[in-house]
Amino acid sequence: MPPNRSHTPGQGENDSESTPPPEQDHPAIDIVEVKLARRSGRGIRRLVTLCGTPTQLVAEYDRRLLESEPDGDGGNDGNSGDDDGDVDGDEHLTAENKEEIKRRRNREYQSYLELIKLIPSLKERIADPREELRIIYYAQLVDGANNARSDDLSRVKSGVASLLNNRTNGAPNPPLDLDTRDGRGLQNDVTGRLLCPVIYDWDDPITRAKLRDGLDEHDAFDDYWIRCLYEGEKGDPEDVERGFLRGNLLIKTFQMIFTSPSSARGNLDAEETSEAQGRRRKAPSKRPSVAAQLRMNGQVTAHAIAYAAVQCLLPKLHFSLNDATHWMSDYNSFNYEEFYEFIIDFFEEDQTPEGKAAADELFNWWNQYVSGFSPTCVSTVCGHSRRLVQISEAVVTRTPATTAQSTPPKFLATDTNVE
Known part of the structure; x- marks a missing residue:
């Protein structure tokens, strides 16, 4: 039987987290901007992740960024932060559990890179100190993704x-x-x-x-x-x-x-x-x-x-x-x-x-x-x-892959406006 992912944190059933707050309750957010966020999100399921959310993907990026900063002073963009020592050192996890967590983390990080390619301006949103606006923006992205x-x-x-x-x-x-x-x-x-x-x-x-x-x-x-x-x-x-x-x-x-x-x-x-x-x-x-x-x-x-x-x-x-x-x-x-x-x-x-x-x-x-x-x-x-x-035993055994390219390829600065 396939391994059960339905209760793994960060997996598919969370793609309904988005139910966005009513636009009229948030006058600080431009309605045109909200609609553009929904349109940008329409490519997420098609090119990034079937069920995941931007919140999950950004969280994995943040985790790697923190782990790559031993002095807490930064210095890179999170691309080399692939230290899973917190998983390897946990005696309560089986080898299978550890491998599954590492695999999920790699998958979410790769999807984060694809998300940034799709929506380059997302990096600016991530840096926005206004948490409420970030939450609403992510909700609109997921709404557009699921509608598409x-x-x-x-x-x-x-x-x-x-x-x-x-x-x-x-x-x-x-x-x-x-x-x-x-x-x-x-x-x-x-x-x-x-x-x-x-x-x-x-x-x-x-x-x-x-x-x-x-x-x-x-x-x-x-x-x-x-x-x-x-x-x-x-x-x-x-x-x-x-x-x-x-x-x-x-x-x-x-x-x-x-x-x-x-x-x-x-x-x-x-x-x-x-x-x-x-x-x-x-x-x-x-x-x-x-x-x-x-x-x-x-x-x-x-x-x-x-x-x-x-x-x-x-x-x-x-x-x-x-x-x-x-x-x-x-x-x-x-x-x-x-x-x-x-x-x-x-x-x-x-x-x-x-x-x-x-x-x-x-x-x-x-x-x-x-x-x-x-x-x-x-x-x-x-x-x-x-x-x-x-x-099937007919398939040649695959080898684990290393983490992704150091920087995403350059794309147009304009975000996607998708039907």
Whole structure:
């Protein structure tokens, strides 16, 4: 079973901390400024963190900054403060607990760096001595972040259903309802196949029945090598990394979110080759895409792909139109936050030359077939993950990564104004 993160401090359920105070109760805050904060926050879930909050990420930055100042006089920007002696010296923690805390801290620090890239002016807000204004500003960021996540889910839910209904081969019968998740999940032969991990043979009726009933340790939600994420929706149980994160539905979900809904339309079957997808050309849209508004600069990132993977799975599993605005990181034993981190680890954890080359090749593949992106990539370094080793012995053991680049890359000074 995946490690339970639902009660770990700083994790997903806290993303609802934001309920912002009424604007009229705080005349010192400019309403235009509040609205701009919400708009800036719309990129947080897409590029920074699935469930975390700016407060959590800034707290980790502050912790490292303090630990890097032995004299209390400062002298750096928190980038070298990676001393976890307080964890290693705690005799009450198991080795697993210590590793988990270190991993969470690394993850939050990396997300902080991504947050500063997304919203450069945040550093000024952090330095604002008026705590009440900081709290309100953070609340607006989270409000914008969660609204964007819900908007994306509503768009993807109907978009994925349309793609499946319009398939030339293997379309669901009866067609999926575009507005609800009724008739989806494991009980539907089409969506069930897409959700089935590649280690199971969905075509075997006995295996299929056990997966649907959760019998004999057949848990479809305890494995992240999910069929719909594979090229051709076919994975090799003996080589689970081959073709992973090259699935047509995943690409289309990414396009619905980051490029344009129209770029994801069409009757593309899952069996269509990558070369055929690459030859397709879409008419340019006059409206800036979300990717352009977020200044992704032609760079597909691990966080963006992981976010798209989560959105790709959600319409097939849990959400209906009425509850699309409510979010929990764990549904029916499937932990979406852990799944999100698993995807990021797949790109970033192996820092050997071979691992970096494999990640770069996959990024370049994405940039080739996702409209509007160039064959260059950027990623952030993350901490150690046990999940890649636990799921399948076929996966090469990953090595723990070191902490991130010393300074974030330079971005435009103007903050994001995102739809």
